[in-house]
Amino acid sequence: MKEHQSKAARIKSMKGKQSVVSLTGYDYATGRLLDEAGVDLILVGDSLGMVVLGFPDTTHVTMDHMLHHVAAVARGAKMALIVGDLPIHSYDTPEQAVENAKRLHEAGADAVKLEGGVRQQAKVKAIVDAGIPVLGHMGMLPQRVLEEGGYKKKGKSESEAEAILEGCLALQEAGVFGIVLESVVGSAAMMLTEKLSVPTIGIGCGNANCDGEVAVITDIVGAYPWFVPPFATVRANVAADTKAAAIAYADAVRSGEGAARHV
Numbered sequence: 228m229k230e231h232q233s234k235a236a237r238i239k240s241m242k243g244k245q246s247v248v249s250l251t252g253y254d255y256a257t258g259r260l261l262d263e264a265g266v267d268l269i270l271v272g273d274s275l276g277m278v279v280l281g282f283p284d285t286t287h288v289t290m291d292h293m294l295h296h297v298a299a300v301a302r303g304a305k306m307a308l309i310v311g312d313l314p315i316h317s318y319d320t321p322e323q324a325v326e327n328a329k330r331l332h333e334a335g336a337d338a339v340k341l342e343g344g345v346r347q348q349a350k351v352k353a354i355v356d357a358g359i360p361v362l363g364h365m366g367m368l369p370q371r372v373l374e375e376g377g378y379k380k381k382g383k384s385e386s387e388a389e390a391i392l393e394g395c396l397a398l399q400e401a402g403v404f405g406i407v408l409e410s411v412v413g414s415a416a417m418m419l420t421e422k423l424s425v426p427t428i429g430i431g432c433g434n435a436n437c438d439g440e441v442a443v444i445t446d447i448v449g450a451y452p453w454f455v456p457p458f459a460t461v462r463a464n465v466a467a468d469t470k471a472a473a474i475a476y477a478d479a480v481r482s483g484e485g486a487a488r489h490v
C-alpha cells in the first residue's frame with residue numbers, strides 16, 4: 228500500500244475509536260499551521276471559490292483553481308491526509324473523474340472528494356481502482372445550489388433520510404474511506420453514522436452525531452465575515468485584526484512617523 232493510501236486507511240480505521248478532526252485549507256501557510264496543530268485531514272475544498280476567490284458559490288470553481296491550491300497546501304502539510312475536491316463538471320463521466328482525480332493526486336492530494344451518491348457509484352469505483360482514495364459527500368450538496376435554490380437542511384423526513392442512506396451505502400460499496408455529511412438533521416446524521424461502517428464527517432449536522440467534523444477554516448478563524456453559516460463557531464478574529472493592522476499601518480505612514488520598526 229502506498230503512503231497516501233495508508234493515510235486514508237488510517238482515517239477509515241478511526242471509526243468508533245477517535246473523532247476525525249478535519250478543516251479546510253487553501254494555501255501553504257494554512258496547510259503548514261493545520262499540520263502543526265495535529266489536524267487529521269485537510270480538505271482543499273471548492274469552498275475556496277467563495278472564501279478565497281470571491282465567487283458567489285462553488286459552481287465557478289475549475290480544475291485549474293483546485294490544482295493551484297492543492298499544490299500549495301501539499302507543500303505545507305506533511306502529516307495530515309490532504310483531500311482535494313473535484314469541482315463541478317470535472318467528474319461528469321467515469322473516465323473524466325479518473326483523469327481529474329489523477330491530476331489532483333499528482334498536484335499533491337492524497338485523496339479526492341466528490342458530491343453525490345447513487346449516481347456517482349461507478350465514478351468512485353473507477354477512481355478507487357486507479358489507486359486514489361475517495362471521500363464521499365452526501366446531504367446538502369453545494370455544487371447543486373443553483374438547482375436547489377439555496378442551502379437547505381437535508382434528511383428532515385424519514386423518506387429523505389432513507390434516500391441519503393441509500394446513497395451512502397452505494398458510496399461505501401464503491402470503496403470510499405469516509406463520507407462528509409453536510410447540513411443533515413442531527414437525528415438522521417446519527418442514524419447514518421450507526422448504519423455505516425466508514426466514518427461520517429459532519430458539517431452543519433449538530434454536535435456528536437458523526438464520527439468527526441469538518442469546518443471551513445475562514446469561518447472558525449473569522450477571516451471571511453461576509454458569509455458565515457449559522458452553525459460555525461468563530462474562534463478568532465482574523466478579519467478584524469487584519470483591518471485594524473492595516474488602519475494602524477496607514478496612520479503611521481500618513482502621520483509622517485513611518486511604519487518601519489526602529490531597530
Ligand SMILES: Nc1nc(=O)c2c([nH]1)NC[C@@H]1CN(c3ccc(C(=O)N[C@@H](CCC(=O)O)C(=O)O)cc3)CN21
Nearest residue numbers: 274277278369378379380410431443446454455456457
Ligand atoms: N464560508 C463558508 N462556510 C461553509 O461552511 C460553506 C461555504 N462557505 N460555502 C459552501 C458551503 C455552503 N454551506 C452552507 C451555507 C449555508 C447554510 C445555511 O444557511 N444553513 C441553515 C439553513 C437551513 C435551511 O434553510 O434548511 C441552517 O440552519 O443550517 C449551511 C451551509 C456550507 N459551505
Ligand SMILES: CC(C)C(=O)C(=O)O
Nearest residue numbers: 251272273274312407
Ligand atoms: C464544506 C466542505 C465539506 C466542502 O466541501 C468544501 O469546503 O468545499
Ligand SMILES: [Mg+2]
Nearest residue numbers: 272273274312
Ligand atoms: Mg466542497
